[in-house]
Amino acid sequence: xxxxxxxxxxxxxxxxxxxxxxxxxxxxxxxxxxxxxxxxxxxxxxxxxxxxxxxxxxxxxxxxxxxxxxxxxxxxxxxxxxxxxxxxxxxxxxxxxxxxxxxxxxxxxxxxxxxxxxxxxxxxxxxxxxxxxxxxxxxxxxxxxxxxxxxxxxxxxxxxxxxxxxxxxxxxxxxxxxxxxxxxxxxxxxxxxxxxxxxxxxxxxxxxxxxxxxxxxxxxxxxxxxxxxxxxxxxxxxxxxxxxxxxxxxxxxxxxxxx
Amino acid sequence: xxxxxxxxxxxxxxxxxxxxxxxxxxxxxxxxxxxxxxxxxxxxxxxxxxxxxxxxxxxxxxxxxxxxxxxxxxxxxxxxxxxxxxxxxxxxxxxxxxxxxxxxxxxxxxxxxxxxxxxxxxxxxxxxxxxxxxxxxxxxxxxxxxxxxxxxxxxxxxxxxxxxxxxxxxxxxxxxxxxxxxxxxxxxxxxxxxxxxxxxxxxxxxxxxxxxxxxxxxxxxxxxxxxxxxxxxxxxxxxxxxxxxxxxxxxxxxxxxxxxxxxxxxxxxxxxxxxxxxxxxxxxxxxxxxxxxxxxxxxxxxxx
Numbered sequence: 001x002x003x004x005x006x007x008x009x010x011x012x013x014x015x016x017x018x019x020x021x022x023x024x025x026x027x028x029x030x031x032x033x034x035x036x037x038x039x040x041x042x043x044x045x046x047x048x049x050x051x052x053x054x055x056x057x058x059x060x061x062x063x064x065x066x067x068x069x070x071x072x073x074x075x076x077x078x079x080x081x082x083x084x085x086x087x088x089x090x091x092x093x094x095x096x097x098x099x100x101x102x103x104x105x106x107x108x109x110x111x112x113x114x115x116x117x118x119x120x121x122x123x124x125x126x127x128x129x130x131x132x133x134x135x136x137x138x139x140x141x142x143x144x145x146x147x148x149x150x151x152x153x154x155x156x157x158x159x160x161x162x163x164x165x166x167x168x169x170x171x172x173x174x175x176x177x178x179x180x181x182x183x184x185x186x187x188x189x190x191x192x193x194x195x196x197x198x199x200x201x202x203x204x205x206x207x208x209x210x211x212x213x214x215x216x217x218x219x220x221x222x223x224x225x226x227x228x229x230x231x232x233x234x235x236x237x238x239x240x241x242x243x244x245x246x247x248x249x250x251x252x253x254x255x256x257x258x259x
Numbered sequence: 260x261x262x263x264x265x266x267x268x269x270x271x272x273x274x275x276x277x278x279x280x281x282x283x284x285x286x287x288x289x290x291x292x293x294x295x296x297x298x299x300x301x302x303x304x305x306x307x308x309x310x311x312x313x314x315x316x317x318x319x320x321x322x323x324x325x326x327x328x329x330x331x332x333x334x335x336x337x338x339x340x341x342x343x344x345x346x347x348x349x350x351x352x353x354x355x356x357x358x359x360x361x362x363x364x365x366x367x368x369x370x371x372x373x374x375x376x377x378x379x380x381x382x383x384x385x386x387x388x389x390x391x392x393x394x395x396x397x398x399x400x401x402x403x404x405x406x407x408x409x410x411x412x413x414x415x416x417x418x419x420x421x422x423x424x425x426x427x428x429x430x431x432x433x434x435x436x437x438x439x440x441x442x443x444x445x446x447x448x449x450x451x452x453x454x455x456x457x458x459x460x461x462x463x464x465x466x467x468x469x470x471x472x473x474x475x476x477x478x479x480x481x482x483x484x485x486x487x488x489x490x491x492x493x494x495x496x497x498x499x500x501x502x503x504x505x506x507x508x509x510x511x512x513x514x515x516x517x518x519x520x521x522x523x524x525x526x527x528x529x530x531x532x533x534x535x536x537x538x539x540x541x542x543x544x545x546x547x548x549x550x551x552x553x554x555x556x557x558x559x560x561x562x563x
Contacts, residue, residue: 001291001292002291002292003292003529003530003531041528041529046324046325046475046476046477046504047323047324048321049321049324049325049326049475049476049524049528050321050326050527050528051527051528072321087529089292089530222316223317223319223320224319225319225326225328225527226284226288226526226527226530228284228288228289228292228530229284229288230282230283230284230288230289230304230526230527231281231282231284231319231328231330231527232304232313232318232330232333233318233319233328233330234316234318234319235313235316235318235333242312242313242333247288
């Protein structure tokens with residue numbers, strides 16, 4: 001982990017409130033694992049004061065983050081110009097664990113809800129490198145909010161989409177699509193589910209996985225101050241006591257969490 | 260002692276910049292990012308006699324030029340601290356001051372007695388001013404209670420004793436005097452201001468604890484005024500804290516009368532800030548041709 005001054009290669013709008021920022025951060029790029037994150041100082045002034053956490057979206061000649069403008073920090077960040085510098089602290093936290101060796105052939109199912117797609121593209125790319133059969137399910141409220149479909153298609157042969165309003169792909173929540181996929185695919189695999197999205201969706205997917213005895217790794221989002229386990233601001237309740245989203249997570253095994 | 264050296268009670272510090280309790284964990288969290296030996300002193304996160312779970316989430320919330328926190332002194336208790344945290348803290352090369360809090364005088368007394376036996380701990384900071392606990396009234400909101408806690412602890416330790424004061428009082432000088440009279444070697448001020456924030460759409464408090472402690476640049480002018488008032492009225496060293504983000508802020512506190520300063524919230528924004536503030540203070544002394552830091556303590560020209 002290091003605190004580096006990173007040059008912004010580019011910072012572009014990619015959806016109604018979505019932005020993609022490409023940063024010159026070779027140190028982080030070299031060692032970061034899927035699911036890990038960085039803390040970015042959005043402004044040198046005291047407004048906003050604290051850094052904001054962003055998961056790593058892609059690793060290519062530096063790192064990329066994909067973010068949604070939801071408040072003051074991301075608003076300021078979205079206005080940064082190419083060539084400017086930002087302080088980037090990372091890589092932080094523990095990321096996703098890739099499938100290990102088992103008797104059965106592993107199969108990964110990636111489930112992305114809204115901006116939850118951000119860390120999962122890098123994961124999909126790493127799964128592809130490791131030749132793990134991967135299915136991707138993307139869920140969003142409506143067509144214009146679908147993220148990363150192209151990126152996922154490059155990394156995985158099977159990509160399915162659902163929208164709450166039915167404007168694109170399957171109509172309904174992504175959990176419904178998940179049920180459907182499970183019915184139509186064979187189960188000769190050792191299935192591992194990787195999920196990131198809104199809290200309600202995570203819980204719903206985790207329940208389905210628990211019923212079917214699938215391993216389920218969820219990436220949680222919490223407000224953070226330090227990002228390194230010092231302030232104890234981002235506790236997560238687990239069966240083995242209080243953990244920190246920033247240091248022990250943000251990825252947790254769903255069966256460990258007390259929702 | 261070099262040009263930056265100061266003395267707090269029995270401890271000689273190589274510089275006046277301390278990492279504040281609660282904002283620096285147990286130092287290990289920062290080891291990859293900071294040269295810990297460069298810091299004047301490290302005040303560890305407050306420990307209690309028994310493990311403490313802390314408050315419900317959300318525990319932090321950003322506000323205008325500041326943040327609210329209601330962590331609730333989550334810690335694993337003194338036994339775990341001595342066994343798990345002290346071995347590392349002993350070898351980092353910066354003086355270690357341990358912050359303690361108790362539910363009553365007995366707990367402060369027992370904790371201080373345990374801490375006093377540990378050679379590598381240089382001092383004790385009494386956290387009698389955490390605003391995020393269930394008790395109706397803080398020790399630091401009552402001069403008599405402050406006197407009694409400090410007096411009890413003083414009996415069992417010769418280590419440097421610092422009393423951390425709350426700004427949530429009518430007259431902070433009165434509390435500082437009580438700490439001095441009871442034998443405290445120094446006072447540190449201020450702890451956080453009790454505050455709150457509301458999510459207007461959900462009509463809910465933004466903190467699980469409803470209220471929390473406000474820190475960061477927004478509190479600096481009030482903290483500075485309190486340090487100024489206290490240092491004019493007591494004879495033990497004052498350690499200034501409250502929204503210090505850079506060396507200019509630190510120097511302001513020292514001019515107002517602080518012998519040393521504590522950096523809290525700024526560590527979350529910039530992990531290497533303590534070292535940077537040390538360098539900034541040194542540059543200021545050189546620029547103004549001041550030979551030693553003590554010459555600026557209380558050096559404010561407030562004559563009209």
